[in-house]
Amino acid sequence: MSKPSRAIRGRVLTFNDDPQTAGSAAHEFIEDGLIVIAGGHIAEVGEAPALLAKLPDSVMLDHYPDGLILPGFIDTHIHYPQTQVIASYGAQLLDWLERYALVEEQRFGDPGHAAAVAGFFLDELARNGTTTAAVYCSVHPESAEAFFAESDRRNTRMVAGKVLMDRNAPAALQDTAERGYAQTKALIERWHGKGRQLYAVTPRFAITSSEAQLEAAGVLLREHPDCYMQTHLSENRREIETVRALFPWAENYTSVYDRFGLLGPRSLFGHCIHLEEGERRLLSESGSVAAFCPTSNLFIGSGLFDLAKARDPAFPLRVGLATDVGGGTSYSLLRTLAEAYKVLQLQDQNLPALEAFYAITLGNARALGLEDRIGSLAPGREADVTVLDAKATPAMAHRCERIETLEEELFLLMTLGDDRAISATYIAGERRHVRSGG
Ligand code: GUN
Ligand code: ZN
Numbered sequence: 001m002s003k004p005s006r007a008i009r010g011r012v013l014t015f016n017d018d019p020q021t022a023g024s025a026a027h028e029f030i031e032d033g034l035i036v037i038a039g040g041h042i043a044e045v046g047e048a049p050a051l052l053a054k055l056p057d058s059v060m061l062d063h064y065p066d067g068l069i070l071p072g073f074i075d076t077h078i079h080y081p082q083t084q085v086i087a088s089y090g091a092q093l094l095d096w097l098e099r100y101a102l103v104e105e106q107r108f109g110d111p112g113h114a115a116a117v118a119g120f121f122l123d124e125l126a127r128n129g130t131t132t133a134a135v136y137c138s139v140h141p142e143s144a145e146a147f148f149a150e151s152d153r154r155n156t157r158m159v160a161g162k163v164l165m166d167r168n169a170p171a172a173l174q175d176t177a178e179r180g181y182a183q184t185k186a187l188i189e190r191w192h193g194k195g196r197q198l199y200a201v202t203p204r205f206a207i208t209s210s211e212a213q214l215e216a217a218g219v220l221l222r223e224h225p226d227c228y229m230q231t232h233l234s235e236n237r238r239e240i241e242t243v244r245a246l247f248p249w250a251e252n253y254t255s256v257y258d259r260f261g262l263l264g265p266r267s268l269f270g271h272c273i274h275l276e277e278g279e280r281r282l283l284s285e286s287g288s289v290a291a292f293c294p295t296s297n298l299f300i301g302s303g304l305f306d307l308a309k310a311r312d313p314a315f316p317l318r319v320g321l322a323t324d325v326g327g328g329t330s331y332s333l334l335r336t337l338a339e340a341y342k343v344l345q346l347q348d349q350n351l352p353a354l355e356a357f358y359a360i361t362l363g364n365a366r367a368l369g370l371e372d373r374i375g376s377l378a379p380g381r382e383a384d385v386t387v388l389d390a391k392a393t394p395a396m397a398h399r400c401e402r403i404e405t406l407e408e409e410l411f412l413l414m415t416l417g418d419d420r421a422i423s424a425t426y427i428a429g430e431r432r433h434v435r436s437g438g
Contacts, residue, residue: 072131
């Protein structure tokens with residue numbers, strides 16, 4: 001057992017279950033709490049006065065008297081080669097891909113460029129309080145190599161994969177079924193389970209993969225059953241029509257992925273907006289995860305994710321929340337919660353603040369099947385921690401004057417908060433971001 005190296009004091013909030021089903025027993029809040037860290041893991045969590053009394057003087061203590069200390073945020077769907085695509089004007093999905101994303105991604109065959117952008121991206125996640133993400137690289141194995149190397153250097157727990165794409169894309173961005181298979185296999189062997197890195201087999205979506213490539217993706221998953229699978233599903237109407245034309249034998253979009261063995265509890269499907277009932281059944285019965293990407297779905301004009309439908313007891317779906325940068329418009333999971341709230345409001349649904357913060361911590365950890373490692377502040381978990389400041393801006397501080405409850409404070413944070421509300425971010429017990437002036 002390592003000796004305690006650091007302790008973080010402040011107002012501690014963590015979840016042990018989903019407030020939507022478990023109510024107020026789902027969260028634990030300590031007004032003057034302390035998190036003790038040893039060997040990159042959480043050793044103890046409790047009342048600060050009692051724990052401080054027995055800590056050796058050598059332990060580094062960071063005190064945030066007003067700060068709200070949460071588990072690091074988790075993003076279940078994001079594209080690192082799109083940091084210079086975010087905020088591209090005026091196109092729906094297929095045109096947006098052609099005009100912007102698939103142009104920019106051609107730069108990522110250059111390992112120097114890939115490393116520089118991966119570094120920027122990981123720093124930006126930390127600045128936004130995000131400590132784990134499921135990340136698409138580009139089609140180039142160099143892009144995944146650079147990403148994992150940068151993530152390993154920072155000791156962040158990341159899930160990532162090289163995109164598989166062998167048709168309906170610029171020639172410079174195509175692999176082949178065989179090459180994509182071999183490159184993915186080599187990356188899995190090199191990176192999956194190395195330190196905190198995890199691999200996701202990543203066919204971009206059905207439109208850009210041949211049947212042979214989807215078949216190869218299924219083989220990779222059977223050969224490496226503890227790897228993830230990530231792809232896009234049912235985001236946009238034209239996309240769905242194109243899939244129908246490319247796979248005329250398939251009953252629906254989801255059954256294309258099902259045919260090749262790509263559904264399952266480690267499979268993450270971005271968007272899932274326009275699903276038919278048969279698709280919900282396939283996703284539900286396989287334990288697959290739908291990633292709700294509100295800023296992206298609004299910005300690219302894709303549609304409104306139906307959370308109530310996803311919770312339908314007939315075919316309940318596991319749901320993760322995600323930014324989907326660069327289709328998404330913010331790296332911040334606080335901004336993402338704000339847009340999720342509005343998407344649900346438009347459908348007469350709701351997102352109470354405690355459920356929202358559960359979603360971006362333990363909820364997303366559960367979506368990734370990583371709840372025994374990350375997503376909560378409990379002894380034995382990896383020490384990924386985000387410290388929030390509800391008074392980060394003049395408007396927030398002013399609004400705080402009328403706030404009386406934890407729920408109200410959380411709702412303010414998710415409605416007005418962004419990277420400015422992140423005071424500090426810790427990754428495996430190391431402080432990797434401190435807000436300047438904070
Ligand atoms: N579908 C296929 N590729 C992409 C992508 O890069 N972004 C989004 N939002 N949808 C996609
Ligand atoms: Zn995406």
